[in-house]
Amino acid sequence: MIKSFAKLLKVLNSETDPAQISLAVCFAMVLGFTPFYSLHNMLVILLVLVLRVNLSTFFLSVVFFSGMAYLFDPLFHLLGQNLLTAQGLHGFWSQLYSHFFWRVTRFNNTLVLGSLTISILLFFPVFILSNRLILKYRETVLAWARKTRLMQALRATRLFQTYETLSSMEGDG
Amino acid sequence: MKKWIRWPGLLVFLGVMGLFCFLFVFFIDGFVKRSIEKTGTALNEAKVELDKAEVSFFPLGIDLKHVQVSDRDAPMANAVEIAEIRFLIDPEQLSRRKVLIREMTVDGVQLNTPRKSSGVITSVSKQTTGEKGAAQKKETKPFELPALELPDVREILEKEELLSLTLAEDLKKEIKANEAKWEAKLAELPDKKTFESYRERVKKLKGVEKGGLGGILGGAAEVVSLQKEIRADLNKIRDAKDQLKKDTEALQGRIKEIPKAPLKDIERLKNKYTLSPKGLSHISRIFFGDKIGGWTGTAVQAYEKLSPFLAQLSGGEENAAVLKPKRGEGVDIHFQEEKPSPDFHVQVAKVTAQLKAGQFEGEVRHLSNAQTIVGLPLTFQFDGKAIPNVERVHFEGEINRINPAQPVDRFSLKASGATLQNLSLAKSKRFPVTLKTARTDVETLASIQSGTLDAGLTAQLKSVTLVAGLEKDNPPLVQAMADTLADVKSVQLKAGAKGPLRDYDLSLSSDLDDVLQKAVGKQVRAQANRFEKALKSAVTDKVDKALANVNAEFSGLDGLLGELTGRLNFGDGVLKDALAKSTGGLKLPF
Numbered sequence: 001m002i003k004s005f006a007k008l009l010k011v012l013n014s015e016t017d018p019a020q021i022s023l024a025v026c027f028a029m030v031l032g033f034t035p036f037y038s039l040h041n042m043l044v045i046l047l048v049l050v051l052r053v054n055l056s057t058f059f060l061s062v063v064f065f066s067g068m069a070y071l072f073d074p075l076f077h078l079l080g081q082n083l084l085t086a087q088g089l090h091g092f093w094s095q096l097y098s099h100f101f102w103r104v105t106r107f108n109n110t111l112v113l114g115s116l117t118i119s120i121l122l123f124f125p126v127f128i129l130s131n132r133l134i135l136k137y138r139e140t141v142l143a144w145a146r147k148t149r150l151m152q153a154l155r156a157t158r159l160f161q162t163y164e165t166l167s168s169m170e171g172d173g
Numbered sequence: 174m175k176k177w178i179r180w181p182g183l184l185v186f187l188g189v190m191g192l193f194c195f196l197f198v199f200f201i202d203g204f205v206k207r208s209i210e211k212t213g214t215a216l217n218e219a220k221v222e223l224d225k226a227e228v229s230f231f232p233l234g235i236d237l238k239h240v241q242v243s244d245r246d247a248p249m250a251n252a253v254e255i256a257e258i259r260f261l262i263d264p265e266q267l268s269r270r271k272v273l274i275r276e277m278t279v280d281g282v283q284l285n286t287p288r289k290s291s292g293v294i295t296s297v298s299k300q301t302t303g304e305k306g307a308a309q310k311k312e313t314k315p316f317e318l319p320a321l322e323l324p325d326v327r328e329i330l331e332k333e334e335l336l337s338l339t340l341a342e343d344l345k346k347e348i349k350a351n352e353a354k355w356e357a358k359l360a361e362l363p364d365k366k367t368f369e370s371y372r373e374r375v376k377k378l379k380g381v382e383k384g385g386l387g388g389i390l391g392g393a394a395e396v397v398s399l400q401k402e403i404r405a406d407l408n409k410i411r412d413a414k415d416q417l418k419k420d421t422e423a424l425q426g427r428i429k430e431i432p433k434a435p436l437k438d439i440e441r442l443k444n445k446y447t448l449s450p451k452g453l454s455h456i457s458r459i460f461f462g463d464k465i466g467g468w469t470g471t472a473v474q475a476y477e478k479l480s481p482f483l484a485q486l487s488g489g490e491e492n493a494a495v496l497k498p499k500r501g502e503g504v505d506i507h508f509q510e511e512k513p514s515p516d517f518h519v520q521v522a523k524v525t526a527q528l529k530a531g532q533f534e535g536e537v538r539h540l541s542n543a544q545t546i547v548g549l550p551l552t553f554q555f556d557g558k559a560i561p562n563v564e565r566v567h568f569e570g571e572i573n574r575i576n577p578a579q580p581v582d583r584f585s586l587k588a589s590g591a592t593l594q595n596l597s598l599a600k601s602k603r604f605p606v607t608l609k610t611a612r613t614d615v616e617t618l619a620s621i622q623s624g625t626l627d628a629g630l631t632a633q634l635k636s637v638t639l640v641a642g643l644e645k646d647n648p649p650l651v652q653a654m655a656d657t658l659a660d661v662k663s664v665q666l667k668a669g670a671k672g673p674l675r676d677y678d679l680s681l682s683s684d685l686d687d688v689l690q691k692a693v694g695k696q697v698r699a700q701a702n703r704f705e706k707a708l709k710s711a712v713t714d715k716v717d718k719a720l721a722n723v724n725a726e727f728s729g730l731d732g733l734l735g736e737l738t739g740r741l742n743f744g745d746g747v748l749k750d751a752l753a754k755s756t757g758g759l760k761l762p763f
Contacts, residue, residue: 017176035501045189049182073500084506097508103269111503 007056013142016054018134022127023051024058029126030119032065033076038112039105069115080114201228205235216482217252219245220292234261243292244285246478251288256281266514274519282526324446326707333442335712337434341719344427348726351424355417355733362413363406364740368747371403375750400751407744414737421730428727431720435712442708447701457666457683460598460606465630465668466679473674476582476621483582486551487574488515488543515543524555531560535568544574557588564590579623586617593634604651606658609638619670626670626677634664650696657692661685 011021027048031041048058069076084093096102106112145151155161206226213221224239237258244252259278266273378396498504518541526533535555541547550573557566570584591613599606611634619628641655666683 046186049186052179094508098511100268108506109503
């Protein structure tokens with residue numbers, strides 16, 4: 001966990017595109033909030049692996065959002081139940097229920113529908129918010145930390161330069 | 174674009190999926206085994222175990238080996254044990270999370286087999302202790318054969334409690350209590366002494382008259398007051414007398430009932446100790462009642478045990494609003510499908526069973542969890558194969574829960590050419606009867622509609638040998654009955670059970686009743702009359718003595734009534750004196 005956290009800090013402090021980190025957070029939110037054995041999560045995993053999103057951030061965020069999901073479970077169930085039992089949507093759900101593909105998605109499960117709906121609704125707001133937070137972090141906290149005497153002294157040492165060279169050789173996570 | 178795409182990731186994804194599929198195939202057998210055991214145990218409320226589950230993919234099917242379903246009422250026994258269950262699953266329906274089995278083979282079904290370990294699951298054993306006995310067998314009173322020889326009246330009266338004697342004894346005690354109550358009351362009432370004192374005061378007042386005008390006026394006021402006092406006392410006595418009279422009349426009415434009471438005693442004892450002509454017409458009930466009652470009880474008990482499972486056959490809408498899901502699971506909401514189908518449906522199950530009676534083969538059709546959707550009831554039929562001592566057995570039935578509000582279940586059993594041997598019909602020491610041999614054709618039809626049983630049985634017994642195991646020197650009636658039974662070669666039996674499952678009425682009749690009625694009816698009637706006469710005389714003697722005691726006790730109450738009358742008469746005399754004093758004796762000077 002400490003190693004993953006350190007990696008996250010490293011990514012935040014690196015030149016990595018903030019969008020790659022934010023997208024990892026958003027995909028992790030979908031995977032963490034919704035029940036793992038759902039069809040849409042296969043798509044999430046495929047996208048996480050194929051798109052160049054930051055994997056360290058993704059795995060750490062999955063742990064975080066899974067914990068959140070446990071807390072919000074009753075809320076997801078309630079939302080899913082209200083959506084599935086809404087009179088106006090009854091015809092729509094009945095149509096989906098008759099199709100093989102949609103039955104496999106388990107859309108008629110209160111928790112799957114409730115948590116997926118919340119995840120989709122929050123996807124872009126979380127993406128934009130985390131993007132801004134990363135940029136703000138780099139502009140303020142990171143810039144301030146780099147200007148401190150301690151950091152400047154540390155960066156001047158041969159040991160730090162060697163570490164930077166080696167870690168850049170490891171490549172981007 | 175290249176900055177955003179990571180093509181090696183696609184390979185990783187395919188690798189992960191491949192690994193997942195490999196693990197799925199590798200572990201699917203164990204997963205299916207555990208799922209069946211878990212679901213079965215939850216439904217059965219006792220352990221459901223299987224040795225092995227084998228899943229095949231092409232075609233998609235499952236083979237379950239050695240399934241054991243524990244009996245929740247007998248933990249060390251299996252209610253059902255099945256050697257093997259094989260079936261293919263419709264893959265298209267499975268993709269819709271529905272199990273459709275077009276044909277299932279169930280081999281080696283056995284009932285009530287012993288287990289090596291207990292089938293109890295702890296969470297359930299604690300809950301159900303209070304509910305045990307829900308499917309207990311109905312307790313039926315055994316049918317007993319009354320005495321065939323003339324019983325000794327004196328012996329009977331020594332051990333039997335006569336209701337008429339109890340009635341007389343109770344009444345005697347009540348009279349005694351009443352007497353004590355009234356004696357106490359009489360002590361509180363004004364007696365002769367009280368009235369004597371009034372008389373003295375009257376005499377004194379006569380002396381006052383001679384004391385001038387003032388004395389005369391004062392005396393008149395005192396006379397009026399005295400009269401009031403005497404009248405009040407007399408009223409007290411009169412009220413008490415009226416009440417005592419009412420009490421005695423009520424008790425007298427009950428005394429008059431005592432001589433009628435022995436009639437009930439005589440009737441009861443007559444029915445208990447003699448075989449009446451009416452009792453003779455129910456002899457088949459005595460011979461076959463216990464057996465048929467026992468079989469009916471066992472069948473009803475088995476049905477009640479299955480009832481919780483049968484109730485699930487109808488299916489129904491799940492109400493998500495009232496279900497509280499487990500955390501992380503949610504609730505599946507079901508919608509009307511274009512082509513509705515049940516979650517579980519076995520169209521045909523071919524079954525072979527090895528029961529105690531012998532081997533049975535048959536099939537079960539439309540075993541589903543939603544008859545309301547399938548629109549067809551569960552039906553089954555079984556035929557006996559090489560059953561010892563039976564030529565043919567056919568058992569069929571229908572469990573209809575298409576309309577859950579009106580469940581209708583029907584069963585039919587036909588057996589022909591069944592050989593009965595050494596069947597004890599009456600275990601009475603005085604008249605033991607055994608059906609040595611008979612060939613039987615039996616037909617049973619039963620229906621259970623909303624918990625009400627309506628069953629009928631007809632049996633034709635041929636080549637009958639009935640034996641009464643008598644000792645030497647039997648009374649003539651006993652011998653006559655034994656001879657008649659020995660001559661019986663065929664019996665036609667009819668039985669019926671009607672009413673609520675827990676409290677049905679059993680009826681039974683056969684031509685054996687008529688045969689015996691004709692053969693020994695006269696003798697039975699004569700014997701019953703002799704017994705009744707002797708009984709009547711003995712009981713009346715006993716009751717007459719008791720009645721004399723009651724009357725003696727009652728005379729005490731009569732005495733108390735006389736005492737009250739005496740006081741009343743004496744008091745009236747004193748009052749008259751006082752009245753004479755106020756009207757005739759007083760002369761005004763103007």
